[in-house]
Amino acid sequence: MRKPTVFVLTLFSLLLSACEKDPSLNDPGSNATINQWTLKQMQQYYYWNDKIGKTNDHQQAPDLFFKNLLFQEDHYSRILQTLNSDTYGNTLTNTFGFDMVQVQTTDQTIQLVTQVVPFSEGYLMGLQRGDSISHINNERINQGNMQLLLDKSLPLPTMQLKRNDGKLFNLPSSYISQPVLYAAKLISTSPTVGYIFLSQFDFSGAYSLLEVVQHFKSQQVQELVVDLRYNPGGQVAFAAFCALLLADIKENDIFARYQGNRNIKNREDSFAAALQGQPDGYSFSAKDILKQGLHLKRIYMLTGPNTASASEMLMNGLAPYVEVVQVGNKTYGKDMASTTLTTPQEIHGAERAWHLIPMIYKIYNKAGQGNYSNGISPQKVTDEFAFLPLVPIGDSRDPLIREALRTISNKTTGAKGFANATEKMNILTPKYMGSSYQTIPIDVSAQDKTEQ
Template sequence: MLSKPSTCCVFLLICLSFTSCKKDNPDFPPGSTGAINTWISEQMEQYYYWSSALPSNQNVLLTPSDYFQSLLVPEDRFSSIMQTGRTDAYGNTLLNTFGFDFMQFTQGSRTVTLISHVVPGSIGERLGLQRGDTLESINGQLPTKNNLSTWVQQVTQQTSILLTLANGKSYTLPASYISQPVIYPSETFMVDIENKIGYLFLSHFDFSGGYDMLKAIEKLRGYGVEELILDLRYNNGGSVAFVAFTALALVNVQPNDVFVHYKGNGRLQNLQETFSQTLGRQPDGYSFSASDVRQKGLGLRRLLVLGTGHTASASEMLINNLRPYIDVIHIGSVTYGKDMASTTLTTPASVAGSDPSWLIQPMVYKIYNAHDQGEYNAGLQPQQTIAEYSVQPLYPFGDKRDALVAEAITQLGDGQKQMKSNTNEPVKASAEPHLLFQSAPYRAKPILLRPPAEQE
């Protein structure tokens, strides 16, 4: 199990070691609002992707949070600021606190609320809670769509909750420190043994799942897998190095193929990395080599990816950056739309004084693939559009009856194997229920890189 994803808001985290100001400002003493905001201004001028659009009239006497927000351009949805020691910096979700998520939608005249996600190994799963269960109430209440988001935030602050289902069953779930396995467990990792179609549910990108992925691949190879469905429907990112690992393990790319282009504001050097170079950013304690992972991998020339509005950042990077090399068939709905990388910058003691440090995470790079394709801030369009709640009840992940899995199998079985991944026009979906609310999984995770000054 992973540690609680306190770093969840999908961004590409480039850990820069140089966090000092360009100069000491004698007008503001360390720890003062003026000193902190002057430092913020200098960092944004240097690193911010939209540095040329920074406002000329700035009020450095605002609180650091308000000042930082005043610098952001309207299209920037992701840059953030926090102060160390804040217990509310990242927040709780139902998934990381109680181990489940739910969705609510209308179907005809009815409003339906279903459990959409249960973390393997969580208390809820051990008690019998399942994806597809109809939710009656939480702590005796189930508000309407107008205040569900606020209500869910309040629920996540409870020390325990009472979950009541429409079938009469109820479960008391204590708040705990819940994280997901990277690879969801399976007996075979095959969704269709006869037709040699494999299936992997990848919850996020983290090297704690590296050996599990290799074991899953070994099983898949044993079954002679020819096609793979990669389920990224709730994957909101993680380690970019593990994205490279995943690519090398699953599909037909070479270690020295170009994986990614990072483009900055003109002050920062644009970066280009191969799959091997990106894998080299794996954290201490891991020593996977690109050639070894490639040798043990599946070498597939096509990948069917299940993606939704919760598919974000590193997940979108995998989809977009594999397209120069293989057919990536995206089934589901439009993805989240995070095509940028950020950096974390920390106030030095000469600025923060004895107070807790401030950390800013400005967007610094746009992400492109080897063919210079990117600009998917509005999300990646699926080749086949279908909502996962269009088939009910919601079936377990990897079940042939699951709407997204069934559609992927249909695409393979209908003689449409030549559908190309460079077609970015969605296919019109059939009539479906109307989604009112879906509780969100973890916010996106950071992707760790060395400072630009250290790039080779």
């Protein structure tokens, strides 16, 4: 009798186990559930979905699992978790109100402050663009440790800088709202040349920019220099706002074409359509902006290695319509757009939601020009660190501004360029060691799956 009993019990156990759900694969909020959802989204939307990394470890932490899926050449896709500061990034400008680079000359390595956010603590203490910094938190900076010191300092409540003359700056950590428009002025009267410095693309600067443009119109500005050298991007709608306000374009001209994988539709946006993405509280229309605009047929753009994302998109998007004269150095090379995909309640359960930000589109202009992942090269190559000390933003002695004015002068009058007034230094390679620098993603909505 024992043998049949054992057989029946064993069979019953097998049937019972087959009917039970595996809690590790179906429990809302578990790593396995979140990771399975993540893999499905990436297979659908990710630009490089045919190059997704293979991993069978669904029990990994979701951020590690996501990173293992990424194509090795993708340096931009991210994953964040609600209220988990460990998954977010801070920058020197939004945390301590300044930024800096490391420059290698023929005989020394120096650290230079490149920008100080107006009215930040550092600004009020007297920290200035061009200041040379020797120590961070009592540790001397050398050629190999700057990034490490910045990484260690960003999470701290304060950061201490020591200037070469010995002055100390104790900067408190806080959220710093950076103004969009740092400077706007006339930098030449014959011909009349206007200058604006845009730190980022954000609608908080819309009315200030409108006011400046109205002033430029009253002064009959003939040429315009737009300084984007430290602009990491921002709102695509604000880039469209700038284009409509400054350039000789039409509202329904194509601003950008987006190319995705086989699963999602390619799309294109006009300047007017892109403007519709403006945030709540703003209701600009393309027609009204054009009425107030400058309608320039040529714009000078000042760029460098920190010119990225939507600022590159603005330059590329305007190129088929107006003459974009680029002065400075090659840009960062962010020619991708992302989308944000958030775990639904049935996936994250009682846990905090996860937000995937995968790259889903390559960006092109109306003429099909794009593929600038290695940066956009200027027609007029000029190194802002070739002449030191650095001068204030908007100062006509600045090498990039001087080169723009020289080019404008040659185009309009055929006259020789301006003489260099600042001291020249023999720079080997400017090293942009500011690890806190981050591009601001171009965020778009993912389109529906294409018909197969």
